[in-house]
Amino acid sequence: MKLAARVDRVSPSLTLAISAKAKAMKAKGIDVCSFSAGEPDFPTPKHICEAAKTALDEGKTRYGPAVGEPKLRQAIARKLNNDNNLNYTAENIIVTNGGKYSLFNLMQALIESGDEVIIPAPYWLSYPEMVKLAQGTPVIVETSADNDYKITPEQLERAITPQTKLFVFNSPSNPTGTVYTPAEVKALAKVIVEQDILVVSDEIYEKILYDDAKHLSIGSIDAEILSRTITSNGFAKSHSMTGWRVGYAAAPTEILKAMAKIQSHSTSNVCTFAQYGAIAALESSQECVQKMLTAFAQRRSYMHEAINAIPQLSCPKPDGAFYLFADISQTGKKSLDFCNELLETKQVAAIPGVAFGMDNCIRFSYATDMETIKEGIKRLAEFVAR
Numbered sequence: 001m002k003l004a005a006r007v008d009r010v011s012p013s014l015t016l017a018i019s020a021k022a023k024a025m026k027a028k029g030i031d032v033c034s035f036s037a038g039e040p041d042f043p044t045p046k047h048i049c050e051a052a053k054t055a056l057d058e059g060k061t062r063y064g065p066a067v068g069e070p071k072l073r074q075a076i077a078r079k080l081n082n083d084n085n086l087n088y089t090a091e092n093i094i095v096t097n098g099g100k101y102s103l104f105n106l107m108q109a110l111i112e113s114g115d116e117v118i119i120p121a122p123y124w125l126s127y128p129e130m131v132k133l134a135q136g137t138p139v140i141v142e143t144s145a146d147n148d149y150k151i152t153p154e155q156l157e158r159a160i161t162p163q164t165k166l167f168v169f170n171s172p173s174n175p176t177g178t179v180y181t182p183a184e185v186k187a188l189a190k191v192i193v194e195q196d197i198l199v200v201s202d203e204i205y206e207k208i209l210y211d212d213a214k215h216l217s218i219g220s221i222d223a224e225i226l227s228r229t230i231t232s233n234g235f236a237k238s239h240s241m242t243g244w245r246v247g248y249a250a251a252p253t254e255i256l257k258a259m260a261k262i263q264s265h266s267t268s269n270v271c272t273f274a275q276y277g278a279i280a281a282l283e284s285s286q287e288c289v290q291k292m293l294t295a296f297a298q299r300r301s302y303m304h305e306a307i308n309a310i311p312q313l314s315c316p317k318p319d320g321a322f323y324l325f326a327d328i329s330q331t332g333k334k335s336l337d338f339c340n341e342l343l344e345t346k347q348v349a350a351i352p353g354v355a356f357g358m359d360n361c362i363r364f365s366y367a368t369d370m371e372t373i374k375e376g377i378k379r380l381a382e383f384v385a386r
């Protein structure tokens with residue numbers, strides 16, 4: 001059988017492959033310490049589940065508008081105005097099947113053959129694949145640990161060509177946990193406006209910030225940048241709702257209409273009663289978000305110190321998200337070999353940096369309990385020492 005050529009252009013998700021291998025080992029009764037999770041380890045807060053159950057009981061089980069329930073679009077617009085100082089109305093919002101589909105849909109709406117999309121590395125592994133699936137060309141710009149894995153305005157400007165359409169910006173970042181300061185965000189926005197390109201700001205980790213880190217939504221700076229910004233977000237990471245598949249994009253009207261058209265012929269509306277859970281997530285107390293943050297903060301401090309205490313490993317202190325990105329160059333191993341050997345000999349799962357465009361690093365997720373973290377770090381130290 002001959003499959004479509006686009007299938008060969010993309011790679012399967014390495015994150016999911018290692019996680020699946022770790023899960024299969026666990027299922028066989030093997031004692032695995034997993035740092036591979038890309039999702040919070042907490043259950044979805046009860047009041048959110050209750051709201052979805054009530055919606056189910058009330059018969060909210062039918063097709064809804066493809067762009068999302070009006071009440072949820074309004075609640076999202078309010079949230080973006082209040083929390084992020086982003087001047088959007090409900091008409092600028094599309095509710096999507098997770099933050100992932102908001103990005104995928106955007107690429108379909110915007111990108112075609114010949115278009116270049118600038119992506120700083122290390123990157124979330126789906127970005128380049130989504131660009132390729134839209135026939136576009138990902139332009140990868142490597143950042144370095146010395147600069148906390150941040151792209152500089154000079155690097156961005158140098159990467160721009162007449163073919164550049166879009167810059168993909170992710171702060172706080174997966175896989176590094178890096179958070180750009182408001183001044184750094186403003187400096188990037190200046191380049192974007194001057195060079196007249198678009199930016200998609202993936203803000204899925206905006207609520208997971210440590211110490212005095214501040215999140216600035218790039219679209220909030222002024223009207224010039226807002227007209228060139230698509231903001232992507234969702235409930236998966238902030239409210240531990242990964243399986244619910246509720247995310248959203250906010251965009252200027254013309255782009256929003258294009259995304260609505262694509263959505264109407266692909267996923268249609270997000271599961272109707274799940275959207276009612278999302279309304280509750282936005283409109284009730286945010287105490288649950290704070291509780292998770294407190295747990296993440298403790299683990300992050302512990303992990304950061306423990307990994308830097310292992311000879312041959314080092315990582316910058318992340319300001320956000322729930323990942324640490326450790327440099328393994330001194331071990332002389334490539335990231336995939338390192339992770340495979342670590343899993344096979346010590347039953348510790350981590351994600352190879354090559355999946356994120358950086359082969360001298362590996363990603364540890366600390367979305368797991370302290371006991372697993374302590375045991376996993378101990379085994380990791382033994383592994384590196386050998």
Ligand SMILES: *Cc1c(COP(=O)(O)O)cnc(C)c1O
Pocket residue numbers: 038097098099100101124170173174202204234235236237242246247
């Ligand atoms: C988890 C994640 C998303 C979106 O996840 P969904 O489950 O689709 O909402 C988007 N971007 C990054 C960087 C992520 O880590």
